[in-house]
Amino acid sequence: MLLQGLLLGGLYGLFALGxxxxxxxxxxxxxxxxxxxxxxxxxxxxxxxxGLSPWFALIAVLPMAWVCGYVLQRYVLNGTLGKDPLPSLVVTFGLSIVLQNLLLELFSADPRSIETDGFNTLSWAVTYDVSLGALPLLIFALSILATAGLQWLFSHTAIGRSFRAVSDDREISELMGLNARKVYALATALAFVLVAVAGALQGMRTTFSPSDGPLLLLFAFEAVIIGGMGSFWGTLAGAMLLGITQQVGFRLDPGWGIWGGHVMFLVVLVVRPQGLFPKTRG
Structure with missing residues:
Protein backbone atom coordinates (compact mmCIF):
# COMPACT_ATOMS: atom_id res chain seq x y z
CA MET A 1 0.00 0.00 0.00
CA LEU A 2 2.81 2.41 0.89
CA LEU A 3 4.75 1.56 -2.26
CA GLN A 4 1.68 2.11 -4.42
CA GLY A 5 1.13 5.43 -2.63
CA LEU A 6 4.69 6.53 -3.39
CA LEU A 7 4.30 5.59 -7.06
CA LEU A 8 0.99 7.47 -7.27
CA GLY A 9 2.73 10.41 -5.60
CA GLY A 10 5.31 10.37 -8.38
CA LEU A 11 2.55 10.99 -10.91
CA TYR A 12 1.08 13.76 -8.76
CA GLY A 13 4.57 15.22 -8.50
CA LEU A 14 4.77 15.52 -12.28
CA PHE A 15 1.34 17.17 -12.24
CA ALA A 16 2.48 19.67 -9.62
CA LEU A 17 5.99 20.64 -10.75
CA GLY A 18 4.79 22.85 -13.59
CA GLY A 51 0.58 5.77 -36.37
CA LEU A 52 3.35 6.99 -34.08
CA SER A 53 4.49 4.87 -31.16
CA PRO A 54 3.45 6.36 -27.79
CA TRP A 55 7.06 7.18 -26.90
CA PHE A 56 7.77 8.97 -30.20
CA ALA A 57 4.41 10.75 -29.79
CA LEU A 58 5.48 11.92 -26.33
CA ILE A 59 8.76 13.26 -27.70
CA ALA A 60 6.93 14.98 -30.60
CA VAL A 61 4.55 16.73 -28.20
CA LEU A 62 7.36 18.35 -26.17
CA PRO A 63 8.46 21.03 -28.68
CA MET A 64 4.81 21.89 -29.35
CA ALA A 65 4.29 22.30 -25.60
CA TRP A 66 7.36 24.56 -25.37
CA VAL A 67 6.09 26.84 -28.15
CA CYS A 68 2.56 26.86 -26.72
CA GLY A 69 3.80 27.86 -23.26
CA TYR A 70 6.16 30.52 -24.57
CA VAL A 71 3.57 32.15 -26.82
CA LEU A 72 0.80 31.96 -24.22
CA GLN A 73 2.89 33.63 -21.54
CA ARG A 74 4.54 36.21 -23.81
CA TYR A 75 1.37 37.43 -25.50
CA VAL A 76 -1.51 36.58 -23.12
CA LEU A 77 -0.56 35.92 -19.51
CA ASN A 78 2.15 38.59 -19.18
CA GLY A 79 -0.51 41.24 -19.43
CA THR A 80 -2.29 39.82 -16.38
CA LEU A 81 0.68 39.86 -14.00
CA GLY A 82 0.85 42.37 -11.19
CA LYS A 83 0.05 42.82 -7.53
CA ASP A 84 -3.60 41.95 -8.12
CA PRO A 85 -3.94 38.15 -8.73
CA LEU A 86 -7.53 38.46 -10.00
CA PRO A 87 -6.76 39.13 -13.72
CA SER A 88 -4.58 36.02 -14.07
CA LEU A 89 -7.16 33.90 -12.24
CA VAL A 90 -9.94 35.13 -14.52
CA VAL A 91 -7.93 34.63 -17.72
CA THR A 92 -6.72 31.13 -16.83
CA PHE A 93 -10.23 30.18 -15.70
CA GLY A 94 -11.47 31.28 -19.11
CA LEU A 95 -8.73 29.23 -20.77
CA SER A 96 -9.89 26.23 -18.73
CA ILE A 97 -13.44 26.55 -20.07
CA VAL A 98 -12.19 27.00 -23.65
CA LEU A 99 -9.88 23.97 -23.46
CA GLN A 100 -12.52 21.71 -21.96
CA ASN A 101 -15.05 22.59 -24.64
CA LEU A 102 -12.46 22.38 -27.43
CA LEU A 103 -11.41 18.88 -26.37
CA LEU A 104 -15.04 17.87 -25.95
CA GLU A 105 -15.81 19.07 -29.47
CA LEU A 106 -12.79 17.35 -31.03
CA PHE A 107 -12.77 14.07 -29.10
CA SER A 108 -16.27 13.76 -27.55
CA ALA A 109 -16.86 12.91 -23.89
CA ASP A 110 -15.86 9.25 -24.25
CA PRO A 111 -12.95 8.12 -22.06
CA ARG A 112 -9.78 7.40 -24.03
CA SER A 113 -6.45 5.74 -23.29
CA ILE A 114 -3.04 5.64 -24.96
CA GLU A 115 -1.95 2.17 -26.07
CA THR A 116 1.56 1.22 -24.96
CA ASP A 117 1.80 -2.30 -26.45
CA GLY A 118 1.38 -3.89 -23.03
CA PHE A 119 3.92 -1.74 -21.15
CA ASN A 120 1.17 -0.30 -18.92
CA THR A 121 0.31 -3.82 -17.70
CA LEU A 122 3.89 -5.04 -17.28
CA SER A 123 4.93 -5.58 -13.67
CA TRP A 124 7.87 -6.91 -11.69
CA ALA A 125 7.50 -9.16 -8.66
CA VAL A 126 9.30 -7.64 -5.67
CA THR A 127 8.20 -10.37 -3.28
CA TYR A 128 5.76 -13.25 -3.51
CA ASP A 129 2.89 -10.94 -2.55
CA VAL A 130 4.06 -7.59 -3.97
CA SER A 131 4.40 -6.58 -7.64
CA LEU A 132 5.17 -3.12 -8.96
CA GLY A 133 4.11 -1.85 -12.37
CA ALA A 134 6.79 -0.89 -14.89
CA LEU A 135 4.94 2.26 -16.00
CA PRO A 136 4.40 3.60 -12.45
CA LEU A 137 8.08 2.96 -11.72
CA LEU A 138 9.06 4.86 -14.86
CA ILE A 139 6.79 7.75 -13.87
CA PHE A 140 8.30 7.78 -10.37
CA ALA A 141 11.84 7.86 -11.78
CA LEU A 142 10.96 10.69 -14.19
CA SER A 143 9.40 12.63 -11.33
CA ILE A 144 12.61 12.34 -9.30
CA LEU A 145 14.74 13.33 -12.30
CA ALA A 146 12.49 16.30 -13.16
CA THR A 147 12.62 17.57 -9.57
CA ALA A 148 16.39 17.20 -9.37
CA GLY A 149 16.75 18.83 -12.79
CA LEU A 150 14.67 21.84 -11.83
CA GLN A 151 16.57 22.26 -8.56
CA TRP A 152 19.90 22.08 -10.42
CA LEU A 153 18.65 24.51 -13.06
CA PHE A 154 17.65 27.08 -10.45
CA SER A 155 20.82 26.66 -8.41
CA HIS A 156 23.61 26.33 -10.97
CA THR A 157 22.66 27.94 -14.29
CA ALA A 158 22.35 31.48 -15.63
CA ILE A 159 18.71 31.02 -16.65
CA GLY A 160 17.97 29.68 -13.17
CA ARG A 161 19.51 32.77 -11.61
CA SER A 162 17.36 34.86 -13.97
CA PHE A 163 14.26 32.99 -12.79
CA ARG A 164 15.17 33.67 -9.16
CA ALA A 165 16.01 37.31 -9.86
CA VAL A 166 12.69 38.22 -11.51
CA SER A 167 10.86 36.26 -8.84
CA ASP A 168 12.54 38.17 -6.01
CA ASP A 169 12.27 41.65 -7.54
CA ARG A 170 11.16 42.23 -11.11
CA GLU A 171 11.94 45.96 -11.17
CA ILE A 172 15.50 45.59 -9.89
CA SER A 173 16.23 42.68 -12.22
CA GLU A 174 15.03 44.73 -15.21
CA LEU A 175 17.29 47.59 -14.13
CA MET A 176 20.15 45.07 -14.20
CA GLY A 177 19.36 44.23 -17.83
CA LEU A 178 16.99 41.28 -17.67
CA ASN A 179 13.92 41.15 -19.89
CA ALA A 180 11.31 39.94 -17.40
CA ARG A 181 8.71 39.19 -20.07
CA LYS A 182 11.15 36.88 -21.88
CA VAL A 183 12.24 35.21 -18.65
CA TYR A 184 8.60 34.60 -17.68
CA ALA A 185 7.92 33.15 -21.12
CA LEU A 186 10.87 30.77 -20.82
CA ALA A 187 9.67 29.65 -17.38
CA THR A 188 6.17 28.97 -18.72
CA ALA A 189 7.56 27.10 -21.73
CA LEU A 190 9.54 24.85 -19.39
CA ALA A 191 6.47 24.35 -17.19
CA PHE A 192 4.43 23.34 -20.24
CA VAL A 193 7.03 20.72 -21.21
CA LEU A 194 6.54 19.19 -17.76
CA VAL A 195 2.77 19.43 -18.24
CA ALA A 196 3.01 17.62 -21.58
CA VAL A 197 5.07 14.81 -20.05
CA ALA A 198 2.58 14.50 -17.20
CA GLY A 199 -0.36 14.45 -19.59
CA ALA A 200 1.14 11.80 -21.86
CA LEU A 201 2.03 9.53 -18.94
CA GLN A 202 -1.38 10.04 -17.37
CA GLY A 203 -2.94 8.90 -20.65
CA MET A 204 -0.75 5.79 -20.68
CA ARG A 205 -1.50 4.96 -17.06
CA THR A 206 -5.29 5.25 -17.07
CA THR A 207 -8.27 6.46 -19.07
CA PHE A 208 -8.89 10.18 -19.47
CA SER A 209 -11.61 12.50 -20.76
CA PRO A 210 -11.98 16.25 -21.43
CA SER A 211 -13.62 16.84 -18.05
CA ASP A 212 -10.73 15.42 -15.97
CA GLY A 213 -8.72 18.66 -15.86
CA PRO A 214 -10.22 20.27 -12.73
CA LEU A 215 -9.58 17.15 -10.63
CA LEU A 216 -5.96 16.97 -11.78
CA LEU A 217 -5.58 20.68 -10.99
CA LEU A 218 -6.85 19.95 -7.48
CA PHE A 219 -4.30 17.16 -6.96
CA ALA A 220 -1.48 19.37 -8.26
CA PHE A 221 -2.59 22.32 -6.13
CA GLU A 222 -2.81 20.19 -3.00
CA ALA A 223 0.67 18.76 -3.60
CA VAL A 224 2.15 22.25 -4.04
CA ILE A 225 0.45 23.63 -0.91
CA ILE A 226 1.40 20.61 1.22
CA GLY A 227 5.03 20.81 0.11
CA GLY A 228 5.29 24.60 0.22
CA MET A 229 4.97 27.18 -2.52
CA GLY A 230 8.17 27.51 -4.58
CA SER A 231 9.86 24.36 -3.24
CA PHE A 232 10.45 21.64 -5.84
CA TRP A 233 11.54 18.90 -3.45
CA GLY A 234 8.77 20.01 -1.12
CA THR A 235 6.28 19.70 -3.97
CA LEU A 236 7.44 16.15 -4.66
CA ALA A 237 7.26 15.28 -0.96
CA GLY A 238 3.77 16.75 -0.75
CA ALA A 239 2.70 14.76 -3.81
CA MET A 240 3.98 11.52 -2.28
CA LEU A 241 2.27 12.25 1.02
CA LEU A 242 -0.94 12.90 -0.88
CA GLY A 243 -0.55 9.64 -2.81
CA ILE A 244 0.11 7.60 0.33
CA THR A 245 -2.87 9.14 2.13
CA GLN A 246 -5.15 8.35 -0.79
CA GLN A 247 -3.92 4.75 -0.93
CA VAL A 248 -4.54 4.34 2.82
CA GLY A 249 -8.05 5.73 2.29
CA PHE A 250 -8.71 3.36 -0.61
CA ARG A 251 -7.51 0.45 1.54
CA LEU A 252 -9.96 1.35 4.30
CA ASP A 253 -12.87 1.98 1.95
CA PRO A 254 -12.99 2.54 -1.85
CA GLY A 255 -14.90 5.78 -1.33
CA TRP A 256 -12.45 7.25 1.15
CA GLY A 257 -9.32 7.54 -0.99
CA ILE A 258 -9.66 10.96 -2.61
CA TRP A 259 -11.64 12.25 0.36
CA GLY A 260 -8.82 11.21 2.70
CA GLY A 261 -6.34 13.18 0.61
CA HIS A 262 -8.50 16.29 0.88
CA VAL A 263 -8.73 15.88 4.67
CA MET A 264 -4.95 15.55 4.96
CA PHE A 265 -4.57 18.70 2.83
CA LEU A 266 -6.87 20.62 5.19
CA VAL A 267 -4.96 19.35 8.22
CA VAL A 268 -1.69 20.63 6.76
CA LEU A 269 -3.32 24.00 6.05
CA VAL A 270 -4.41 24.27 9.68
CA VAL A 271 -1.22 22.98 11.31
CA ARG A 272 1.41 24.38 8.91
CA PRO A 273 -0.17 26.76 6.36
CA GLN A 274 3.21 27.65 4.80
CA GLY A 275 3.69 24.00 3.78
CA LEU A 276 6.26 21.42 4.82
CA PHE A 277 9.18 22.96 2.88
CA PRO A 278 8.15 26.52 2.02
CA LYS A 279 11.39 27.71 0.41
CA THR A 280 13.54 26.32 -2.39
CA ARG A 281 17.14 26.16 -1.24
CA GLY A 282 20.18 26.31 -3.48
Missing part, protein backbone atom coordinates in the same frame (compact mmCIF):
# COMPACT_ATOMS: atom_id res chain seq x y z
CA UNK A 19 2.32 24.60 -11.31
CA UNK A 20 5.03 25.11 -8.68
CA UNK A 21 7.44 26.50 -11.29
CA UNK A 22 4.95 29.05 -12.62
CA UNK A 23 3.96 30.22 -9.17
CA UNK A 24 7.55 30.31 -7.94
CA UNK A 25 8.76 32.51 -10.80
CA UNK A 26 5.70 34.63 -11.60
CA UNK A 27 3.40 34.28 -8.56
CA UNK A 28 0.79 33.12 -11.08
CA UNK A 29 -1.74 30.43 -10.18
CA UNK A 30 -2.74 28.75 -13.43
CA UNK A 31 -6.30 27.47 -12.92
CA UNK A 32 -6.19 25.89 -16.39
CA UNK A 33 -3.23 23.71 -15.37
CA UNK A 34 -5.25 20.48 -15.24
CA UNK A 35 -6.82 21.19 -18.62
CA UNK A 36 -3.39 21.71 -20.17
CA UNK A 37 -2.44 18.30 -18.75
CA UNK A 38 -5.47 16.91 -20.57
CA UNK A 39 -4.37 18.74 -23.71
CA UNK A 40 -1.05 16.90 -23.43
CA UNK A 41 -2.89 13.60 -23.05
CA UNK A 42 -5.13 14.17 -26.06
CA UNK A 43 -2.28 15.53 -28.20
CA UNK A 44 -0.27 12.37 -27.54
CA UNK A 45 -3.36 10.25 -28.17
CA UNK A 46 -3.97 12.00 -31.51
CA UNK A 47 -0.39 11.35 -32.66
CA UNK A 48 -0.65 7.70 -31.63
CA UNK A 49 -3.83 7.31 -33.69
CA UNK A 50 -1.86 8.67 -36.68
Missing amino acids: LSLMFGVMRLTNTAHGDFIMLGSFSTFALVTL
Whole structure:
Protein backbone atom coordinates (compact mmCIF):
# COMPACT_ATOMS: atom_id res chain seq x y z
CA MET A 1 0.00 0.00 0.00
CA LEU A 2 2.81 2.41 0.89
CA LEU A 3 4.75 1.56 -2.26
CA GLN A 4 1.68 2.11 -4.42
CA GLY A 5 1.13 5.43 -2.63
CA LEU A 6 4.69 6.53 -3.39
CA LEU A 7 4.30 5.59 -7.06
CA LEU A 8 0.99 7.47 -7.27
CA GLY A 9 2.73 10.41 -5.60
CA GLY A 10 5.31 10.37 -8.38
CA LEU A 11 2.55 10.99 -10.91
CA TYR A 12 1.08 13.76 -8.76
CA GLY A 13 4.57 15.22 -8.50
CA LEU A 14 4.77 15.52 -12.28
CA PHE A 15 1.34 17.17 -12.24
CA ALA A 16 2.48 19.67 -9.62
CA LEU A 17 5.99 20.64 -10.75
CA GLY A 18 4.79 22.85 -13.59
CA LEU A 19 2.32 24.60 -11.31
CA SER A 20 5.03 25.11 -8.68
CA LEU A 21 7.44 26.50 -11.29
CA MET A 22 4.95 29.05 -12.62
CA PHE A 23 3.96 30.22 -9.17
CA GLY A 24 7.55 30.31 -7.94
CA VAL A 25 8.76 32.51 -10.80
CA MET A 26 5.70 34.63 -11.60
CA ARG A 27 3.40 34.28 -8.56
CA LEU A 28 0.79 33.12 -11.08
CA THR A 29 -1.74 30.43 -10.18
CA ASN A 30 -2.74 28.75 -13.43
CA THR A 31 -6.30 27.47 -12.92
CA ALA A 32 -6.19 25.89 -16.39
CA HIS A 33 -3.23 23.71 -15.37
CA GLY A 34 -5.25 20.48 -15.24
CA ASP A 35 -6.82 21.19 -18.62
CA PHE A 36 -3.39 21.71 -20.17
CA ILE A 37 -2.44 18.30 -18.75
CA MET A 38 -5.47 16.91 -20.57
CA LEU A 39 -4.37 18.74 -23.71
CA GLY A 40 -1.05 16.90 -23.43
CA SER A 41 -2.89 13.60 -23.05
CA PHE A 42 -5.13 14.17 -26.06
CA SER A 43 -2.28 15.53 -28.20
CA THR A 44 -0.27 12.37 -27.54
CA PHE A 45 -3.36 10.25 -28.17
CA ALA A 46 -3.97 12.00 -31.51
CA LEU A 47 -0.39 11.35 -32.66
CA VAL A 48 -0.65 7.70 -31.63
CA THR A 49 -3.83 7.31 -33.69
CA LEU A 50 -1.86 8.67 -36.68
CA GLY A 51 0.58 5.77 -36.37
CA LEU A 52 3.35 6.99 -34.08
CA SER A 53 4.49 4.87 -31.16
CA PRO A 54 3.45 6.36 -27.79
CA TRP A 55 7.06 7.18 -26.90
CA PHE A 56 7.77 8.97 -30.20
CA ALA A 57 4.41 10.75 -29.79
CA LEU A 58 5.48 11.92 -26.33
CA ILE A 59 8.76 13.26 -27.70
CA ALA A 60 6.93 14.98 -30.60
CA VAL A 61 4.55 16.73 -28.20
CA LEU A 62 7.36 18.35 -26.17
CA PRO A 63 8.46 21.03 -28.68
CA MET A 64 4.81 21.89 -29.35
CA ALA A 65 4.29 22.30 -25.60
CA TRP A 66 7.36 24.56 -25.37
CA VAL A 67 6.09 26.84 -28.15
CA CYS A 68 2.56 26.86 -26.72
CA GLY A 69 3.80 27.86 -23.26
CA TYR A 70 6.16 30.52 -24.57
CA VAL A 71 3.57 32.15 -26.82
CA LEU A 72 0.80 31.96 -24.22
CA GLN A 73 2.89 33.63 -21.54
CA ARG A 74 4.54 36.21 -23.81
CA TYR A 75 1.37 37.43 -25.50
CA VAL A 76 -1.51 36.58 -23.12
CA LEU A 77 -0.56 35.92 -19.51
CA ASN A 78 2.15 38.59 -19.18
CA GLY A 79 -0.51 41.24 -19.43
CA THR A 80 -2.29 39.82 -16.38
CA LEU A 81 0.68 39.86 -14.00
CA GLY A 82 0.85 42.37 -11.19
CA LYS A 83 0.05 42.82 -7.53
CA ASP A 84 -3.60 41.95 -8.12
CA PRO A 85 -3.94 38.15 -8.73
CA LEU A 86 -7.53 38.46 -10.00
CA PRO A 87 -6.76 39.13 -13.72
CA SER A 88 -4.58 36.02 -14.07
CA LEU A 89 -7.16 33.90 -12.24
CA VAL A 90 -9.94 35.13 -14.52
CA VAL A 91 -7.93 34.63 -17.72
CA THR A 92 -6.72 31.13 -16.83
CA PHE A 93 -10.23 30.18 -15.70
CA GLY A 94 -11.47 31.28 -19.11
CA LEU A 95 -8.73 29.23 -20.77
CA SER A 96 -9.89 26.23 -18.73
CA ILE A 97 -13.44 26.55 -20.07
CA VAL A 98 -12.19 27.00 -23.65
CA LEU A 99 -9.88 23.97 -23.46
CA GLN A 100 -12.52 21.71 -21.96
CA ASN A 101 -15.05 22.59 -24.64
CA LEU A 102 -12.46 22.38 -27.43
CA LEU A 103 -11.41 18.88 -26.37
CA LEU A 104 -15.04 17.87 -25.95
CA GLU A 105 -15.81 19.07 -29.47
CA LEU A 106 -12.79 17.35 -31.03
CA PHE A 107 -12.77 14.07 -29.10
CA SER A 108 -16.27 13.76 -27.55
CA ALA A 109 -16.86 12.91 -23.89
CA ASP A 110 -15.86 9.25 -24.25
CA PRO A 111 -12.95 8.12 -22.06
CA ARG A 112 -9.78 7.40 -24.03
CA SER A 113 -6.45 5.74 -23.29
CA ILE A 114 -3.04 5.64 -24.96
CA GLU A 115 -1.95 2.17 -26.07
CA THR A 116 1.56 1.22 -24.96
CA ASP A 117 1.80 -2.30 -26.45
CA GLY A 118 1.38 -3.89 -23.03
CA PHE A 119 3.92 -1.74 -21.15
CA ASN A 120 1.17 -0.30 -18.92
CA THR A 121 0.31 -3.82 -17.70
CA LEU A 122 3.89 -5.04 -17.28
CA SER A 123 4.93 -5.58 -13.67
CA TRP A 124 7.87 -6.91 -11.69
CA ALA A 125 7.50 -9.16 -8.66
CA VAL A 126 9.30 -7.64 -5.67
CA THR A 127 8.20 -10.37 -3.28
CA TYR A 128 5.76 -13.25 -3.51
CA ASP A 129 2.89 -10.94 -2.55
CA VAL A 130 4.06 -7.59 -3.97
CA SER A 131 4.40 -6.58 -7.64
CA LEU A 132 5.17 -3.12 -8.96
CA GLY A 133 4.11 -1.85 -12.37
CA ALA A 134 6.79 -0.89 -14.89
CA LEU A 135 4.94 2.26 -16.00
CA PRO A 136 4.40 3.60 -12.45
CA LEU A 137 8.08 2.96 -11.72
CA LEU A 138 9.06 4.86 -14.86
CA ILE A 139 6.79 7.75 -13.87
CA PHE A 140 8.30 7.78 -10.37
CA ALA A 141 11.84 7.86 -11.78
CA LEU A 142 10.96 10.69 -14.19
CA SER A 143 9.40 12.63 -11.33
CA ILE A 144 12.61 12.34 -9.30
CA LEU A 145 14.74 13.33 -12.30
CA ALA A 146 12.49 16.30 -13.16
CA THR A 147 12.62 17.57 -9.57
CA ALA A 148 16.39 17.20 -9.37
CA GLY A 149 16.75 18.83 -12.79
CA LEU A 150 14.67 21.84 -11.83
CA GLN A 151 16.57 22.26 -8.56
CA TRP A 152 19.90 22.08 -10.42
CA LEU A 153 18.65 24.51 -13.06
CA PHE A 154 17.65 27.08 -10.45
CA SER A 155 20.82 26.66 -8.41
CA HIS A 156 23.61 26.33 -10.97
CA THR A 157 22.66 27.94 -14.29
CA ALA A 158 22.35 31.48 -15.63
CA ILE A 159 18.71 31.02 -16.65
CA GLY A 160 17.97 29.68 -13.17
CA ARG A 161 19.51 32.77 -11.61
CA SER A 162 17.36 34.86 -13.97
CA PHE A 163 14.26 32.99 -12.79
CA ARG A 164 15.17 33.67 -9.16
CA ALA A 165 16.01 37.31 -9.86
CA VAL A 166 12.69 38.22 -11.51
CA SER A 167 10.86 36.26 -8.84
CA ASP A 168 12.54 38.17 -6.01
CA ASP A 169 12.27 41.65 -7.54
CA ARG A 170 11.16 42.23 -11.11
CA GLU A 171 11.94 45.96 -11.17
CA ILE A 172 15.50 45.59 -9.89
CA SER A 173 16.23 42.68 -12.22
CA GLU A 174 15.03 44.73 -15.21
CA LEU A 175 17.29 47.59 -14.13
CA MET A 176 20.15 45.07 -14.20
CA GLY A 177 19.36 44.23 -17.83
CA LEU A 178 16.99 41.28 -17.67
CA ASN A 179 13.92 41.15 -19.89
CA ALA A 180 11.31 39.94 -17.40
CA ARG A 181 8.71 39.19 -20.07
CA LYS A 182 11.15 36.88 -21.88
CA VAL A 183 12.24 35.21 -18.65
CA TYR A 184 8.60 34.60 -17.68
CA ALA A 185 7.92 33.15 -21.12
CA LEU A 186 10.87 30.77 -20.82
CA ALA A 187 9.67 29.65 -17.38
CA THR A 188 6.17 28.97 -18.72
CA ALA A 189 7.56 27.10 -21.73
CA LEU A 190 9.54 24.85 -19.39
CA ALA A 191 6.47 24.35 -17.19
CA PHE A 192 4.43 23.34 -20.24
CA VAL A 193 7.03 20.72 -21.21
CA LEU A 194 6.54 19.19 -17.76
CA VAL A 195 2.77 19.43 -18.24
CA ALA A 196 3.01 17.62 -21.58
CA VAL A 197 5.07 14.81 -20.05
CA ALA A 198 2.58 14.50 -17.20
CA GLY A 199 -0.36 14.45 -19.59
CA ALA A 200 1.14 11.80 -21.86
CA LEU A 201 2.03 9.53 -18.94
CA GLN A 202 -1.38 10.04 -17.37
CA GLY A 203 -2.94 8.90 -20.65
CA MET A 204 -0.75 5.79 -20.68
CA ARG A 205 -1.50 4.96 -17.06
CA THR A 206 -5.29 5.25 -17.07
CA THR A 207 -8.27 6.46 -19.07
CA PHE A 208 -8.89 10.18 -19.47
CA SER A 209 -11.61 12.50 -20.76
CA PRO A 210 -11.98 16.25 -21.43
CA SER A 211 -13.62 16.84 -18.05
CA ASP A 212 -10.73 15.42 -15.97
CA GLY A 213 -8.72 18.66 -15.86
CA PRO A 214 -10.22 20.27 -12.73
CA LEU A 215 -9.58 17.15 -10.63
CA LEU A 216 -5.96 16.97 -11.78
CA LEU A 217 -5.58 20.68 -10.99
CA LEU A 218 -6.85 19.95 -7.48
CA PHE A 219 -4.30 17.16 -6.96
CA ALA A 220 -1.48 19.37 -8.26
CA PHE A 221 -2.59 22.32 -6.13
CA GLU A 222 -2.81 20.19 -3.00
CA ALA A 223 0.67 18.76 -3.60
CA VAL A 224 2.15 22.25 -4.04
CA ILE A 225 0.45 23.63 -0.91
CA ILE A 226 1.40 20.61 1.22
CA GLY A 227 5.03 20.81 0.11
CA GLY A 228 5.29 24.60 0.22
CA MET A 229 4.97 27.18 -2.52
CA GLY A 230 8.17 27.51 -4.58
CA SER A 231 9.86 24.36 -3.24
CA PHE A 232 10.45 21.64 -5.84
CA TRP A 233 11.54 18.90 -3.45
CA GLY A 234 8.77 20.01 -1.12
CA THR A 235 6.28 19.70 -3.97
CA LEU A 236 7.44 16.15 -4.66
CA ALA A 237 7.26 15.28 -0.96
CA GLY A 238 3.77 16.75 -0.75
CA ALA A 239 2.70 14.76 -3.81
CA MET A 240 3.98 11.52 -2.28
CA LEU A 241 2.27 12.25 1.02
CA LEU A 242 -0.94 12.90 -0.88
CA GLY A 243 -0.55 9.64 -2.81
CA ILE A 244 0.11 7.60 0.33
CA THR A 245 -2.87 9.14 2.13
CA GLN A 246 -5.15 8.35 -0.79
CA GLN A 247 -3.92 4.75 -0.93
CA VAL A 248 -4.54 4.34 2.82
CA GLY A 249 -8.05 5.73 2.29
CA PHE A 250 -8.71 3.36 -0.61
CA ARG A 251 -7.51 0.45 1.54
CA LEU A 252 -9.96 1.35 4.30
CA ASP A 253 -12.87 1.98 1.95
CA PRO A 254 -12.99 2.54 -1.85
CA GLY A 255 -14.90 5.78 -1.33
CA TRP A 256 -12.45 7.25 1.15
CA GLY A 257 -9.32 7.54 -0.99
CA ILE A 258 -9.66 10.96 -2.61
CA TRP A 259 -11.64 12.25 0.36
CA GLY A 260 -8.82 11.21 2.70
CA GLY A 261 -6.34 13.18 0.61
CA HIS A 262 -8.50 16.29 0.88
CA VAL A 263 -8.73 15.88 4.67
CA MET A 264 -4.95 15.55 4.96
CA PHE A 265 -4.57 18.70 2.83
CA LEU A 266 -6.87 20.62 5.19
CA VAL A 267 -4.96 19.35 8.22
CA VAL A 268 -1.69 20.63 6.76
CA LEU A 269 -3.32 24.00 6.05
CA VAL A 270 -4.41 24.27 9.68
CA VAL A 271 -1.22 22.98 11.31
CA ARG A 272 1.41 24.38 8.91
CA PRO A 273 -0.17 26.76 6.36
CA GLN A 274 3.21 27.65 4.80
CA GLY A 275 3.69 24.00 3.78
CA LEU A 276 6.26 21.42 4.82
CA PHE A 277 9.18 22.96 2.88
CA PRO A 278 8.15 26.52 2.02
CA LYS A 279 11.39 27.71 0.41
CA THR A 280 13.54 26.32 -2.39
CA ARG A 281 17.14 26.16 -1.24
CA GLY A 282 20.18 26.31 -3.48
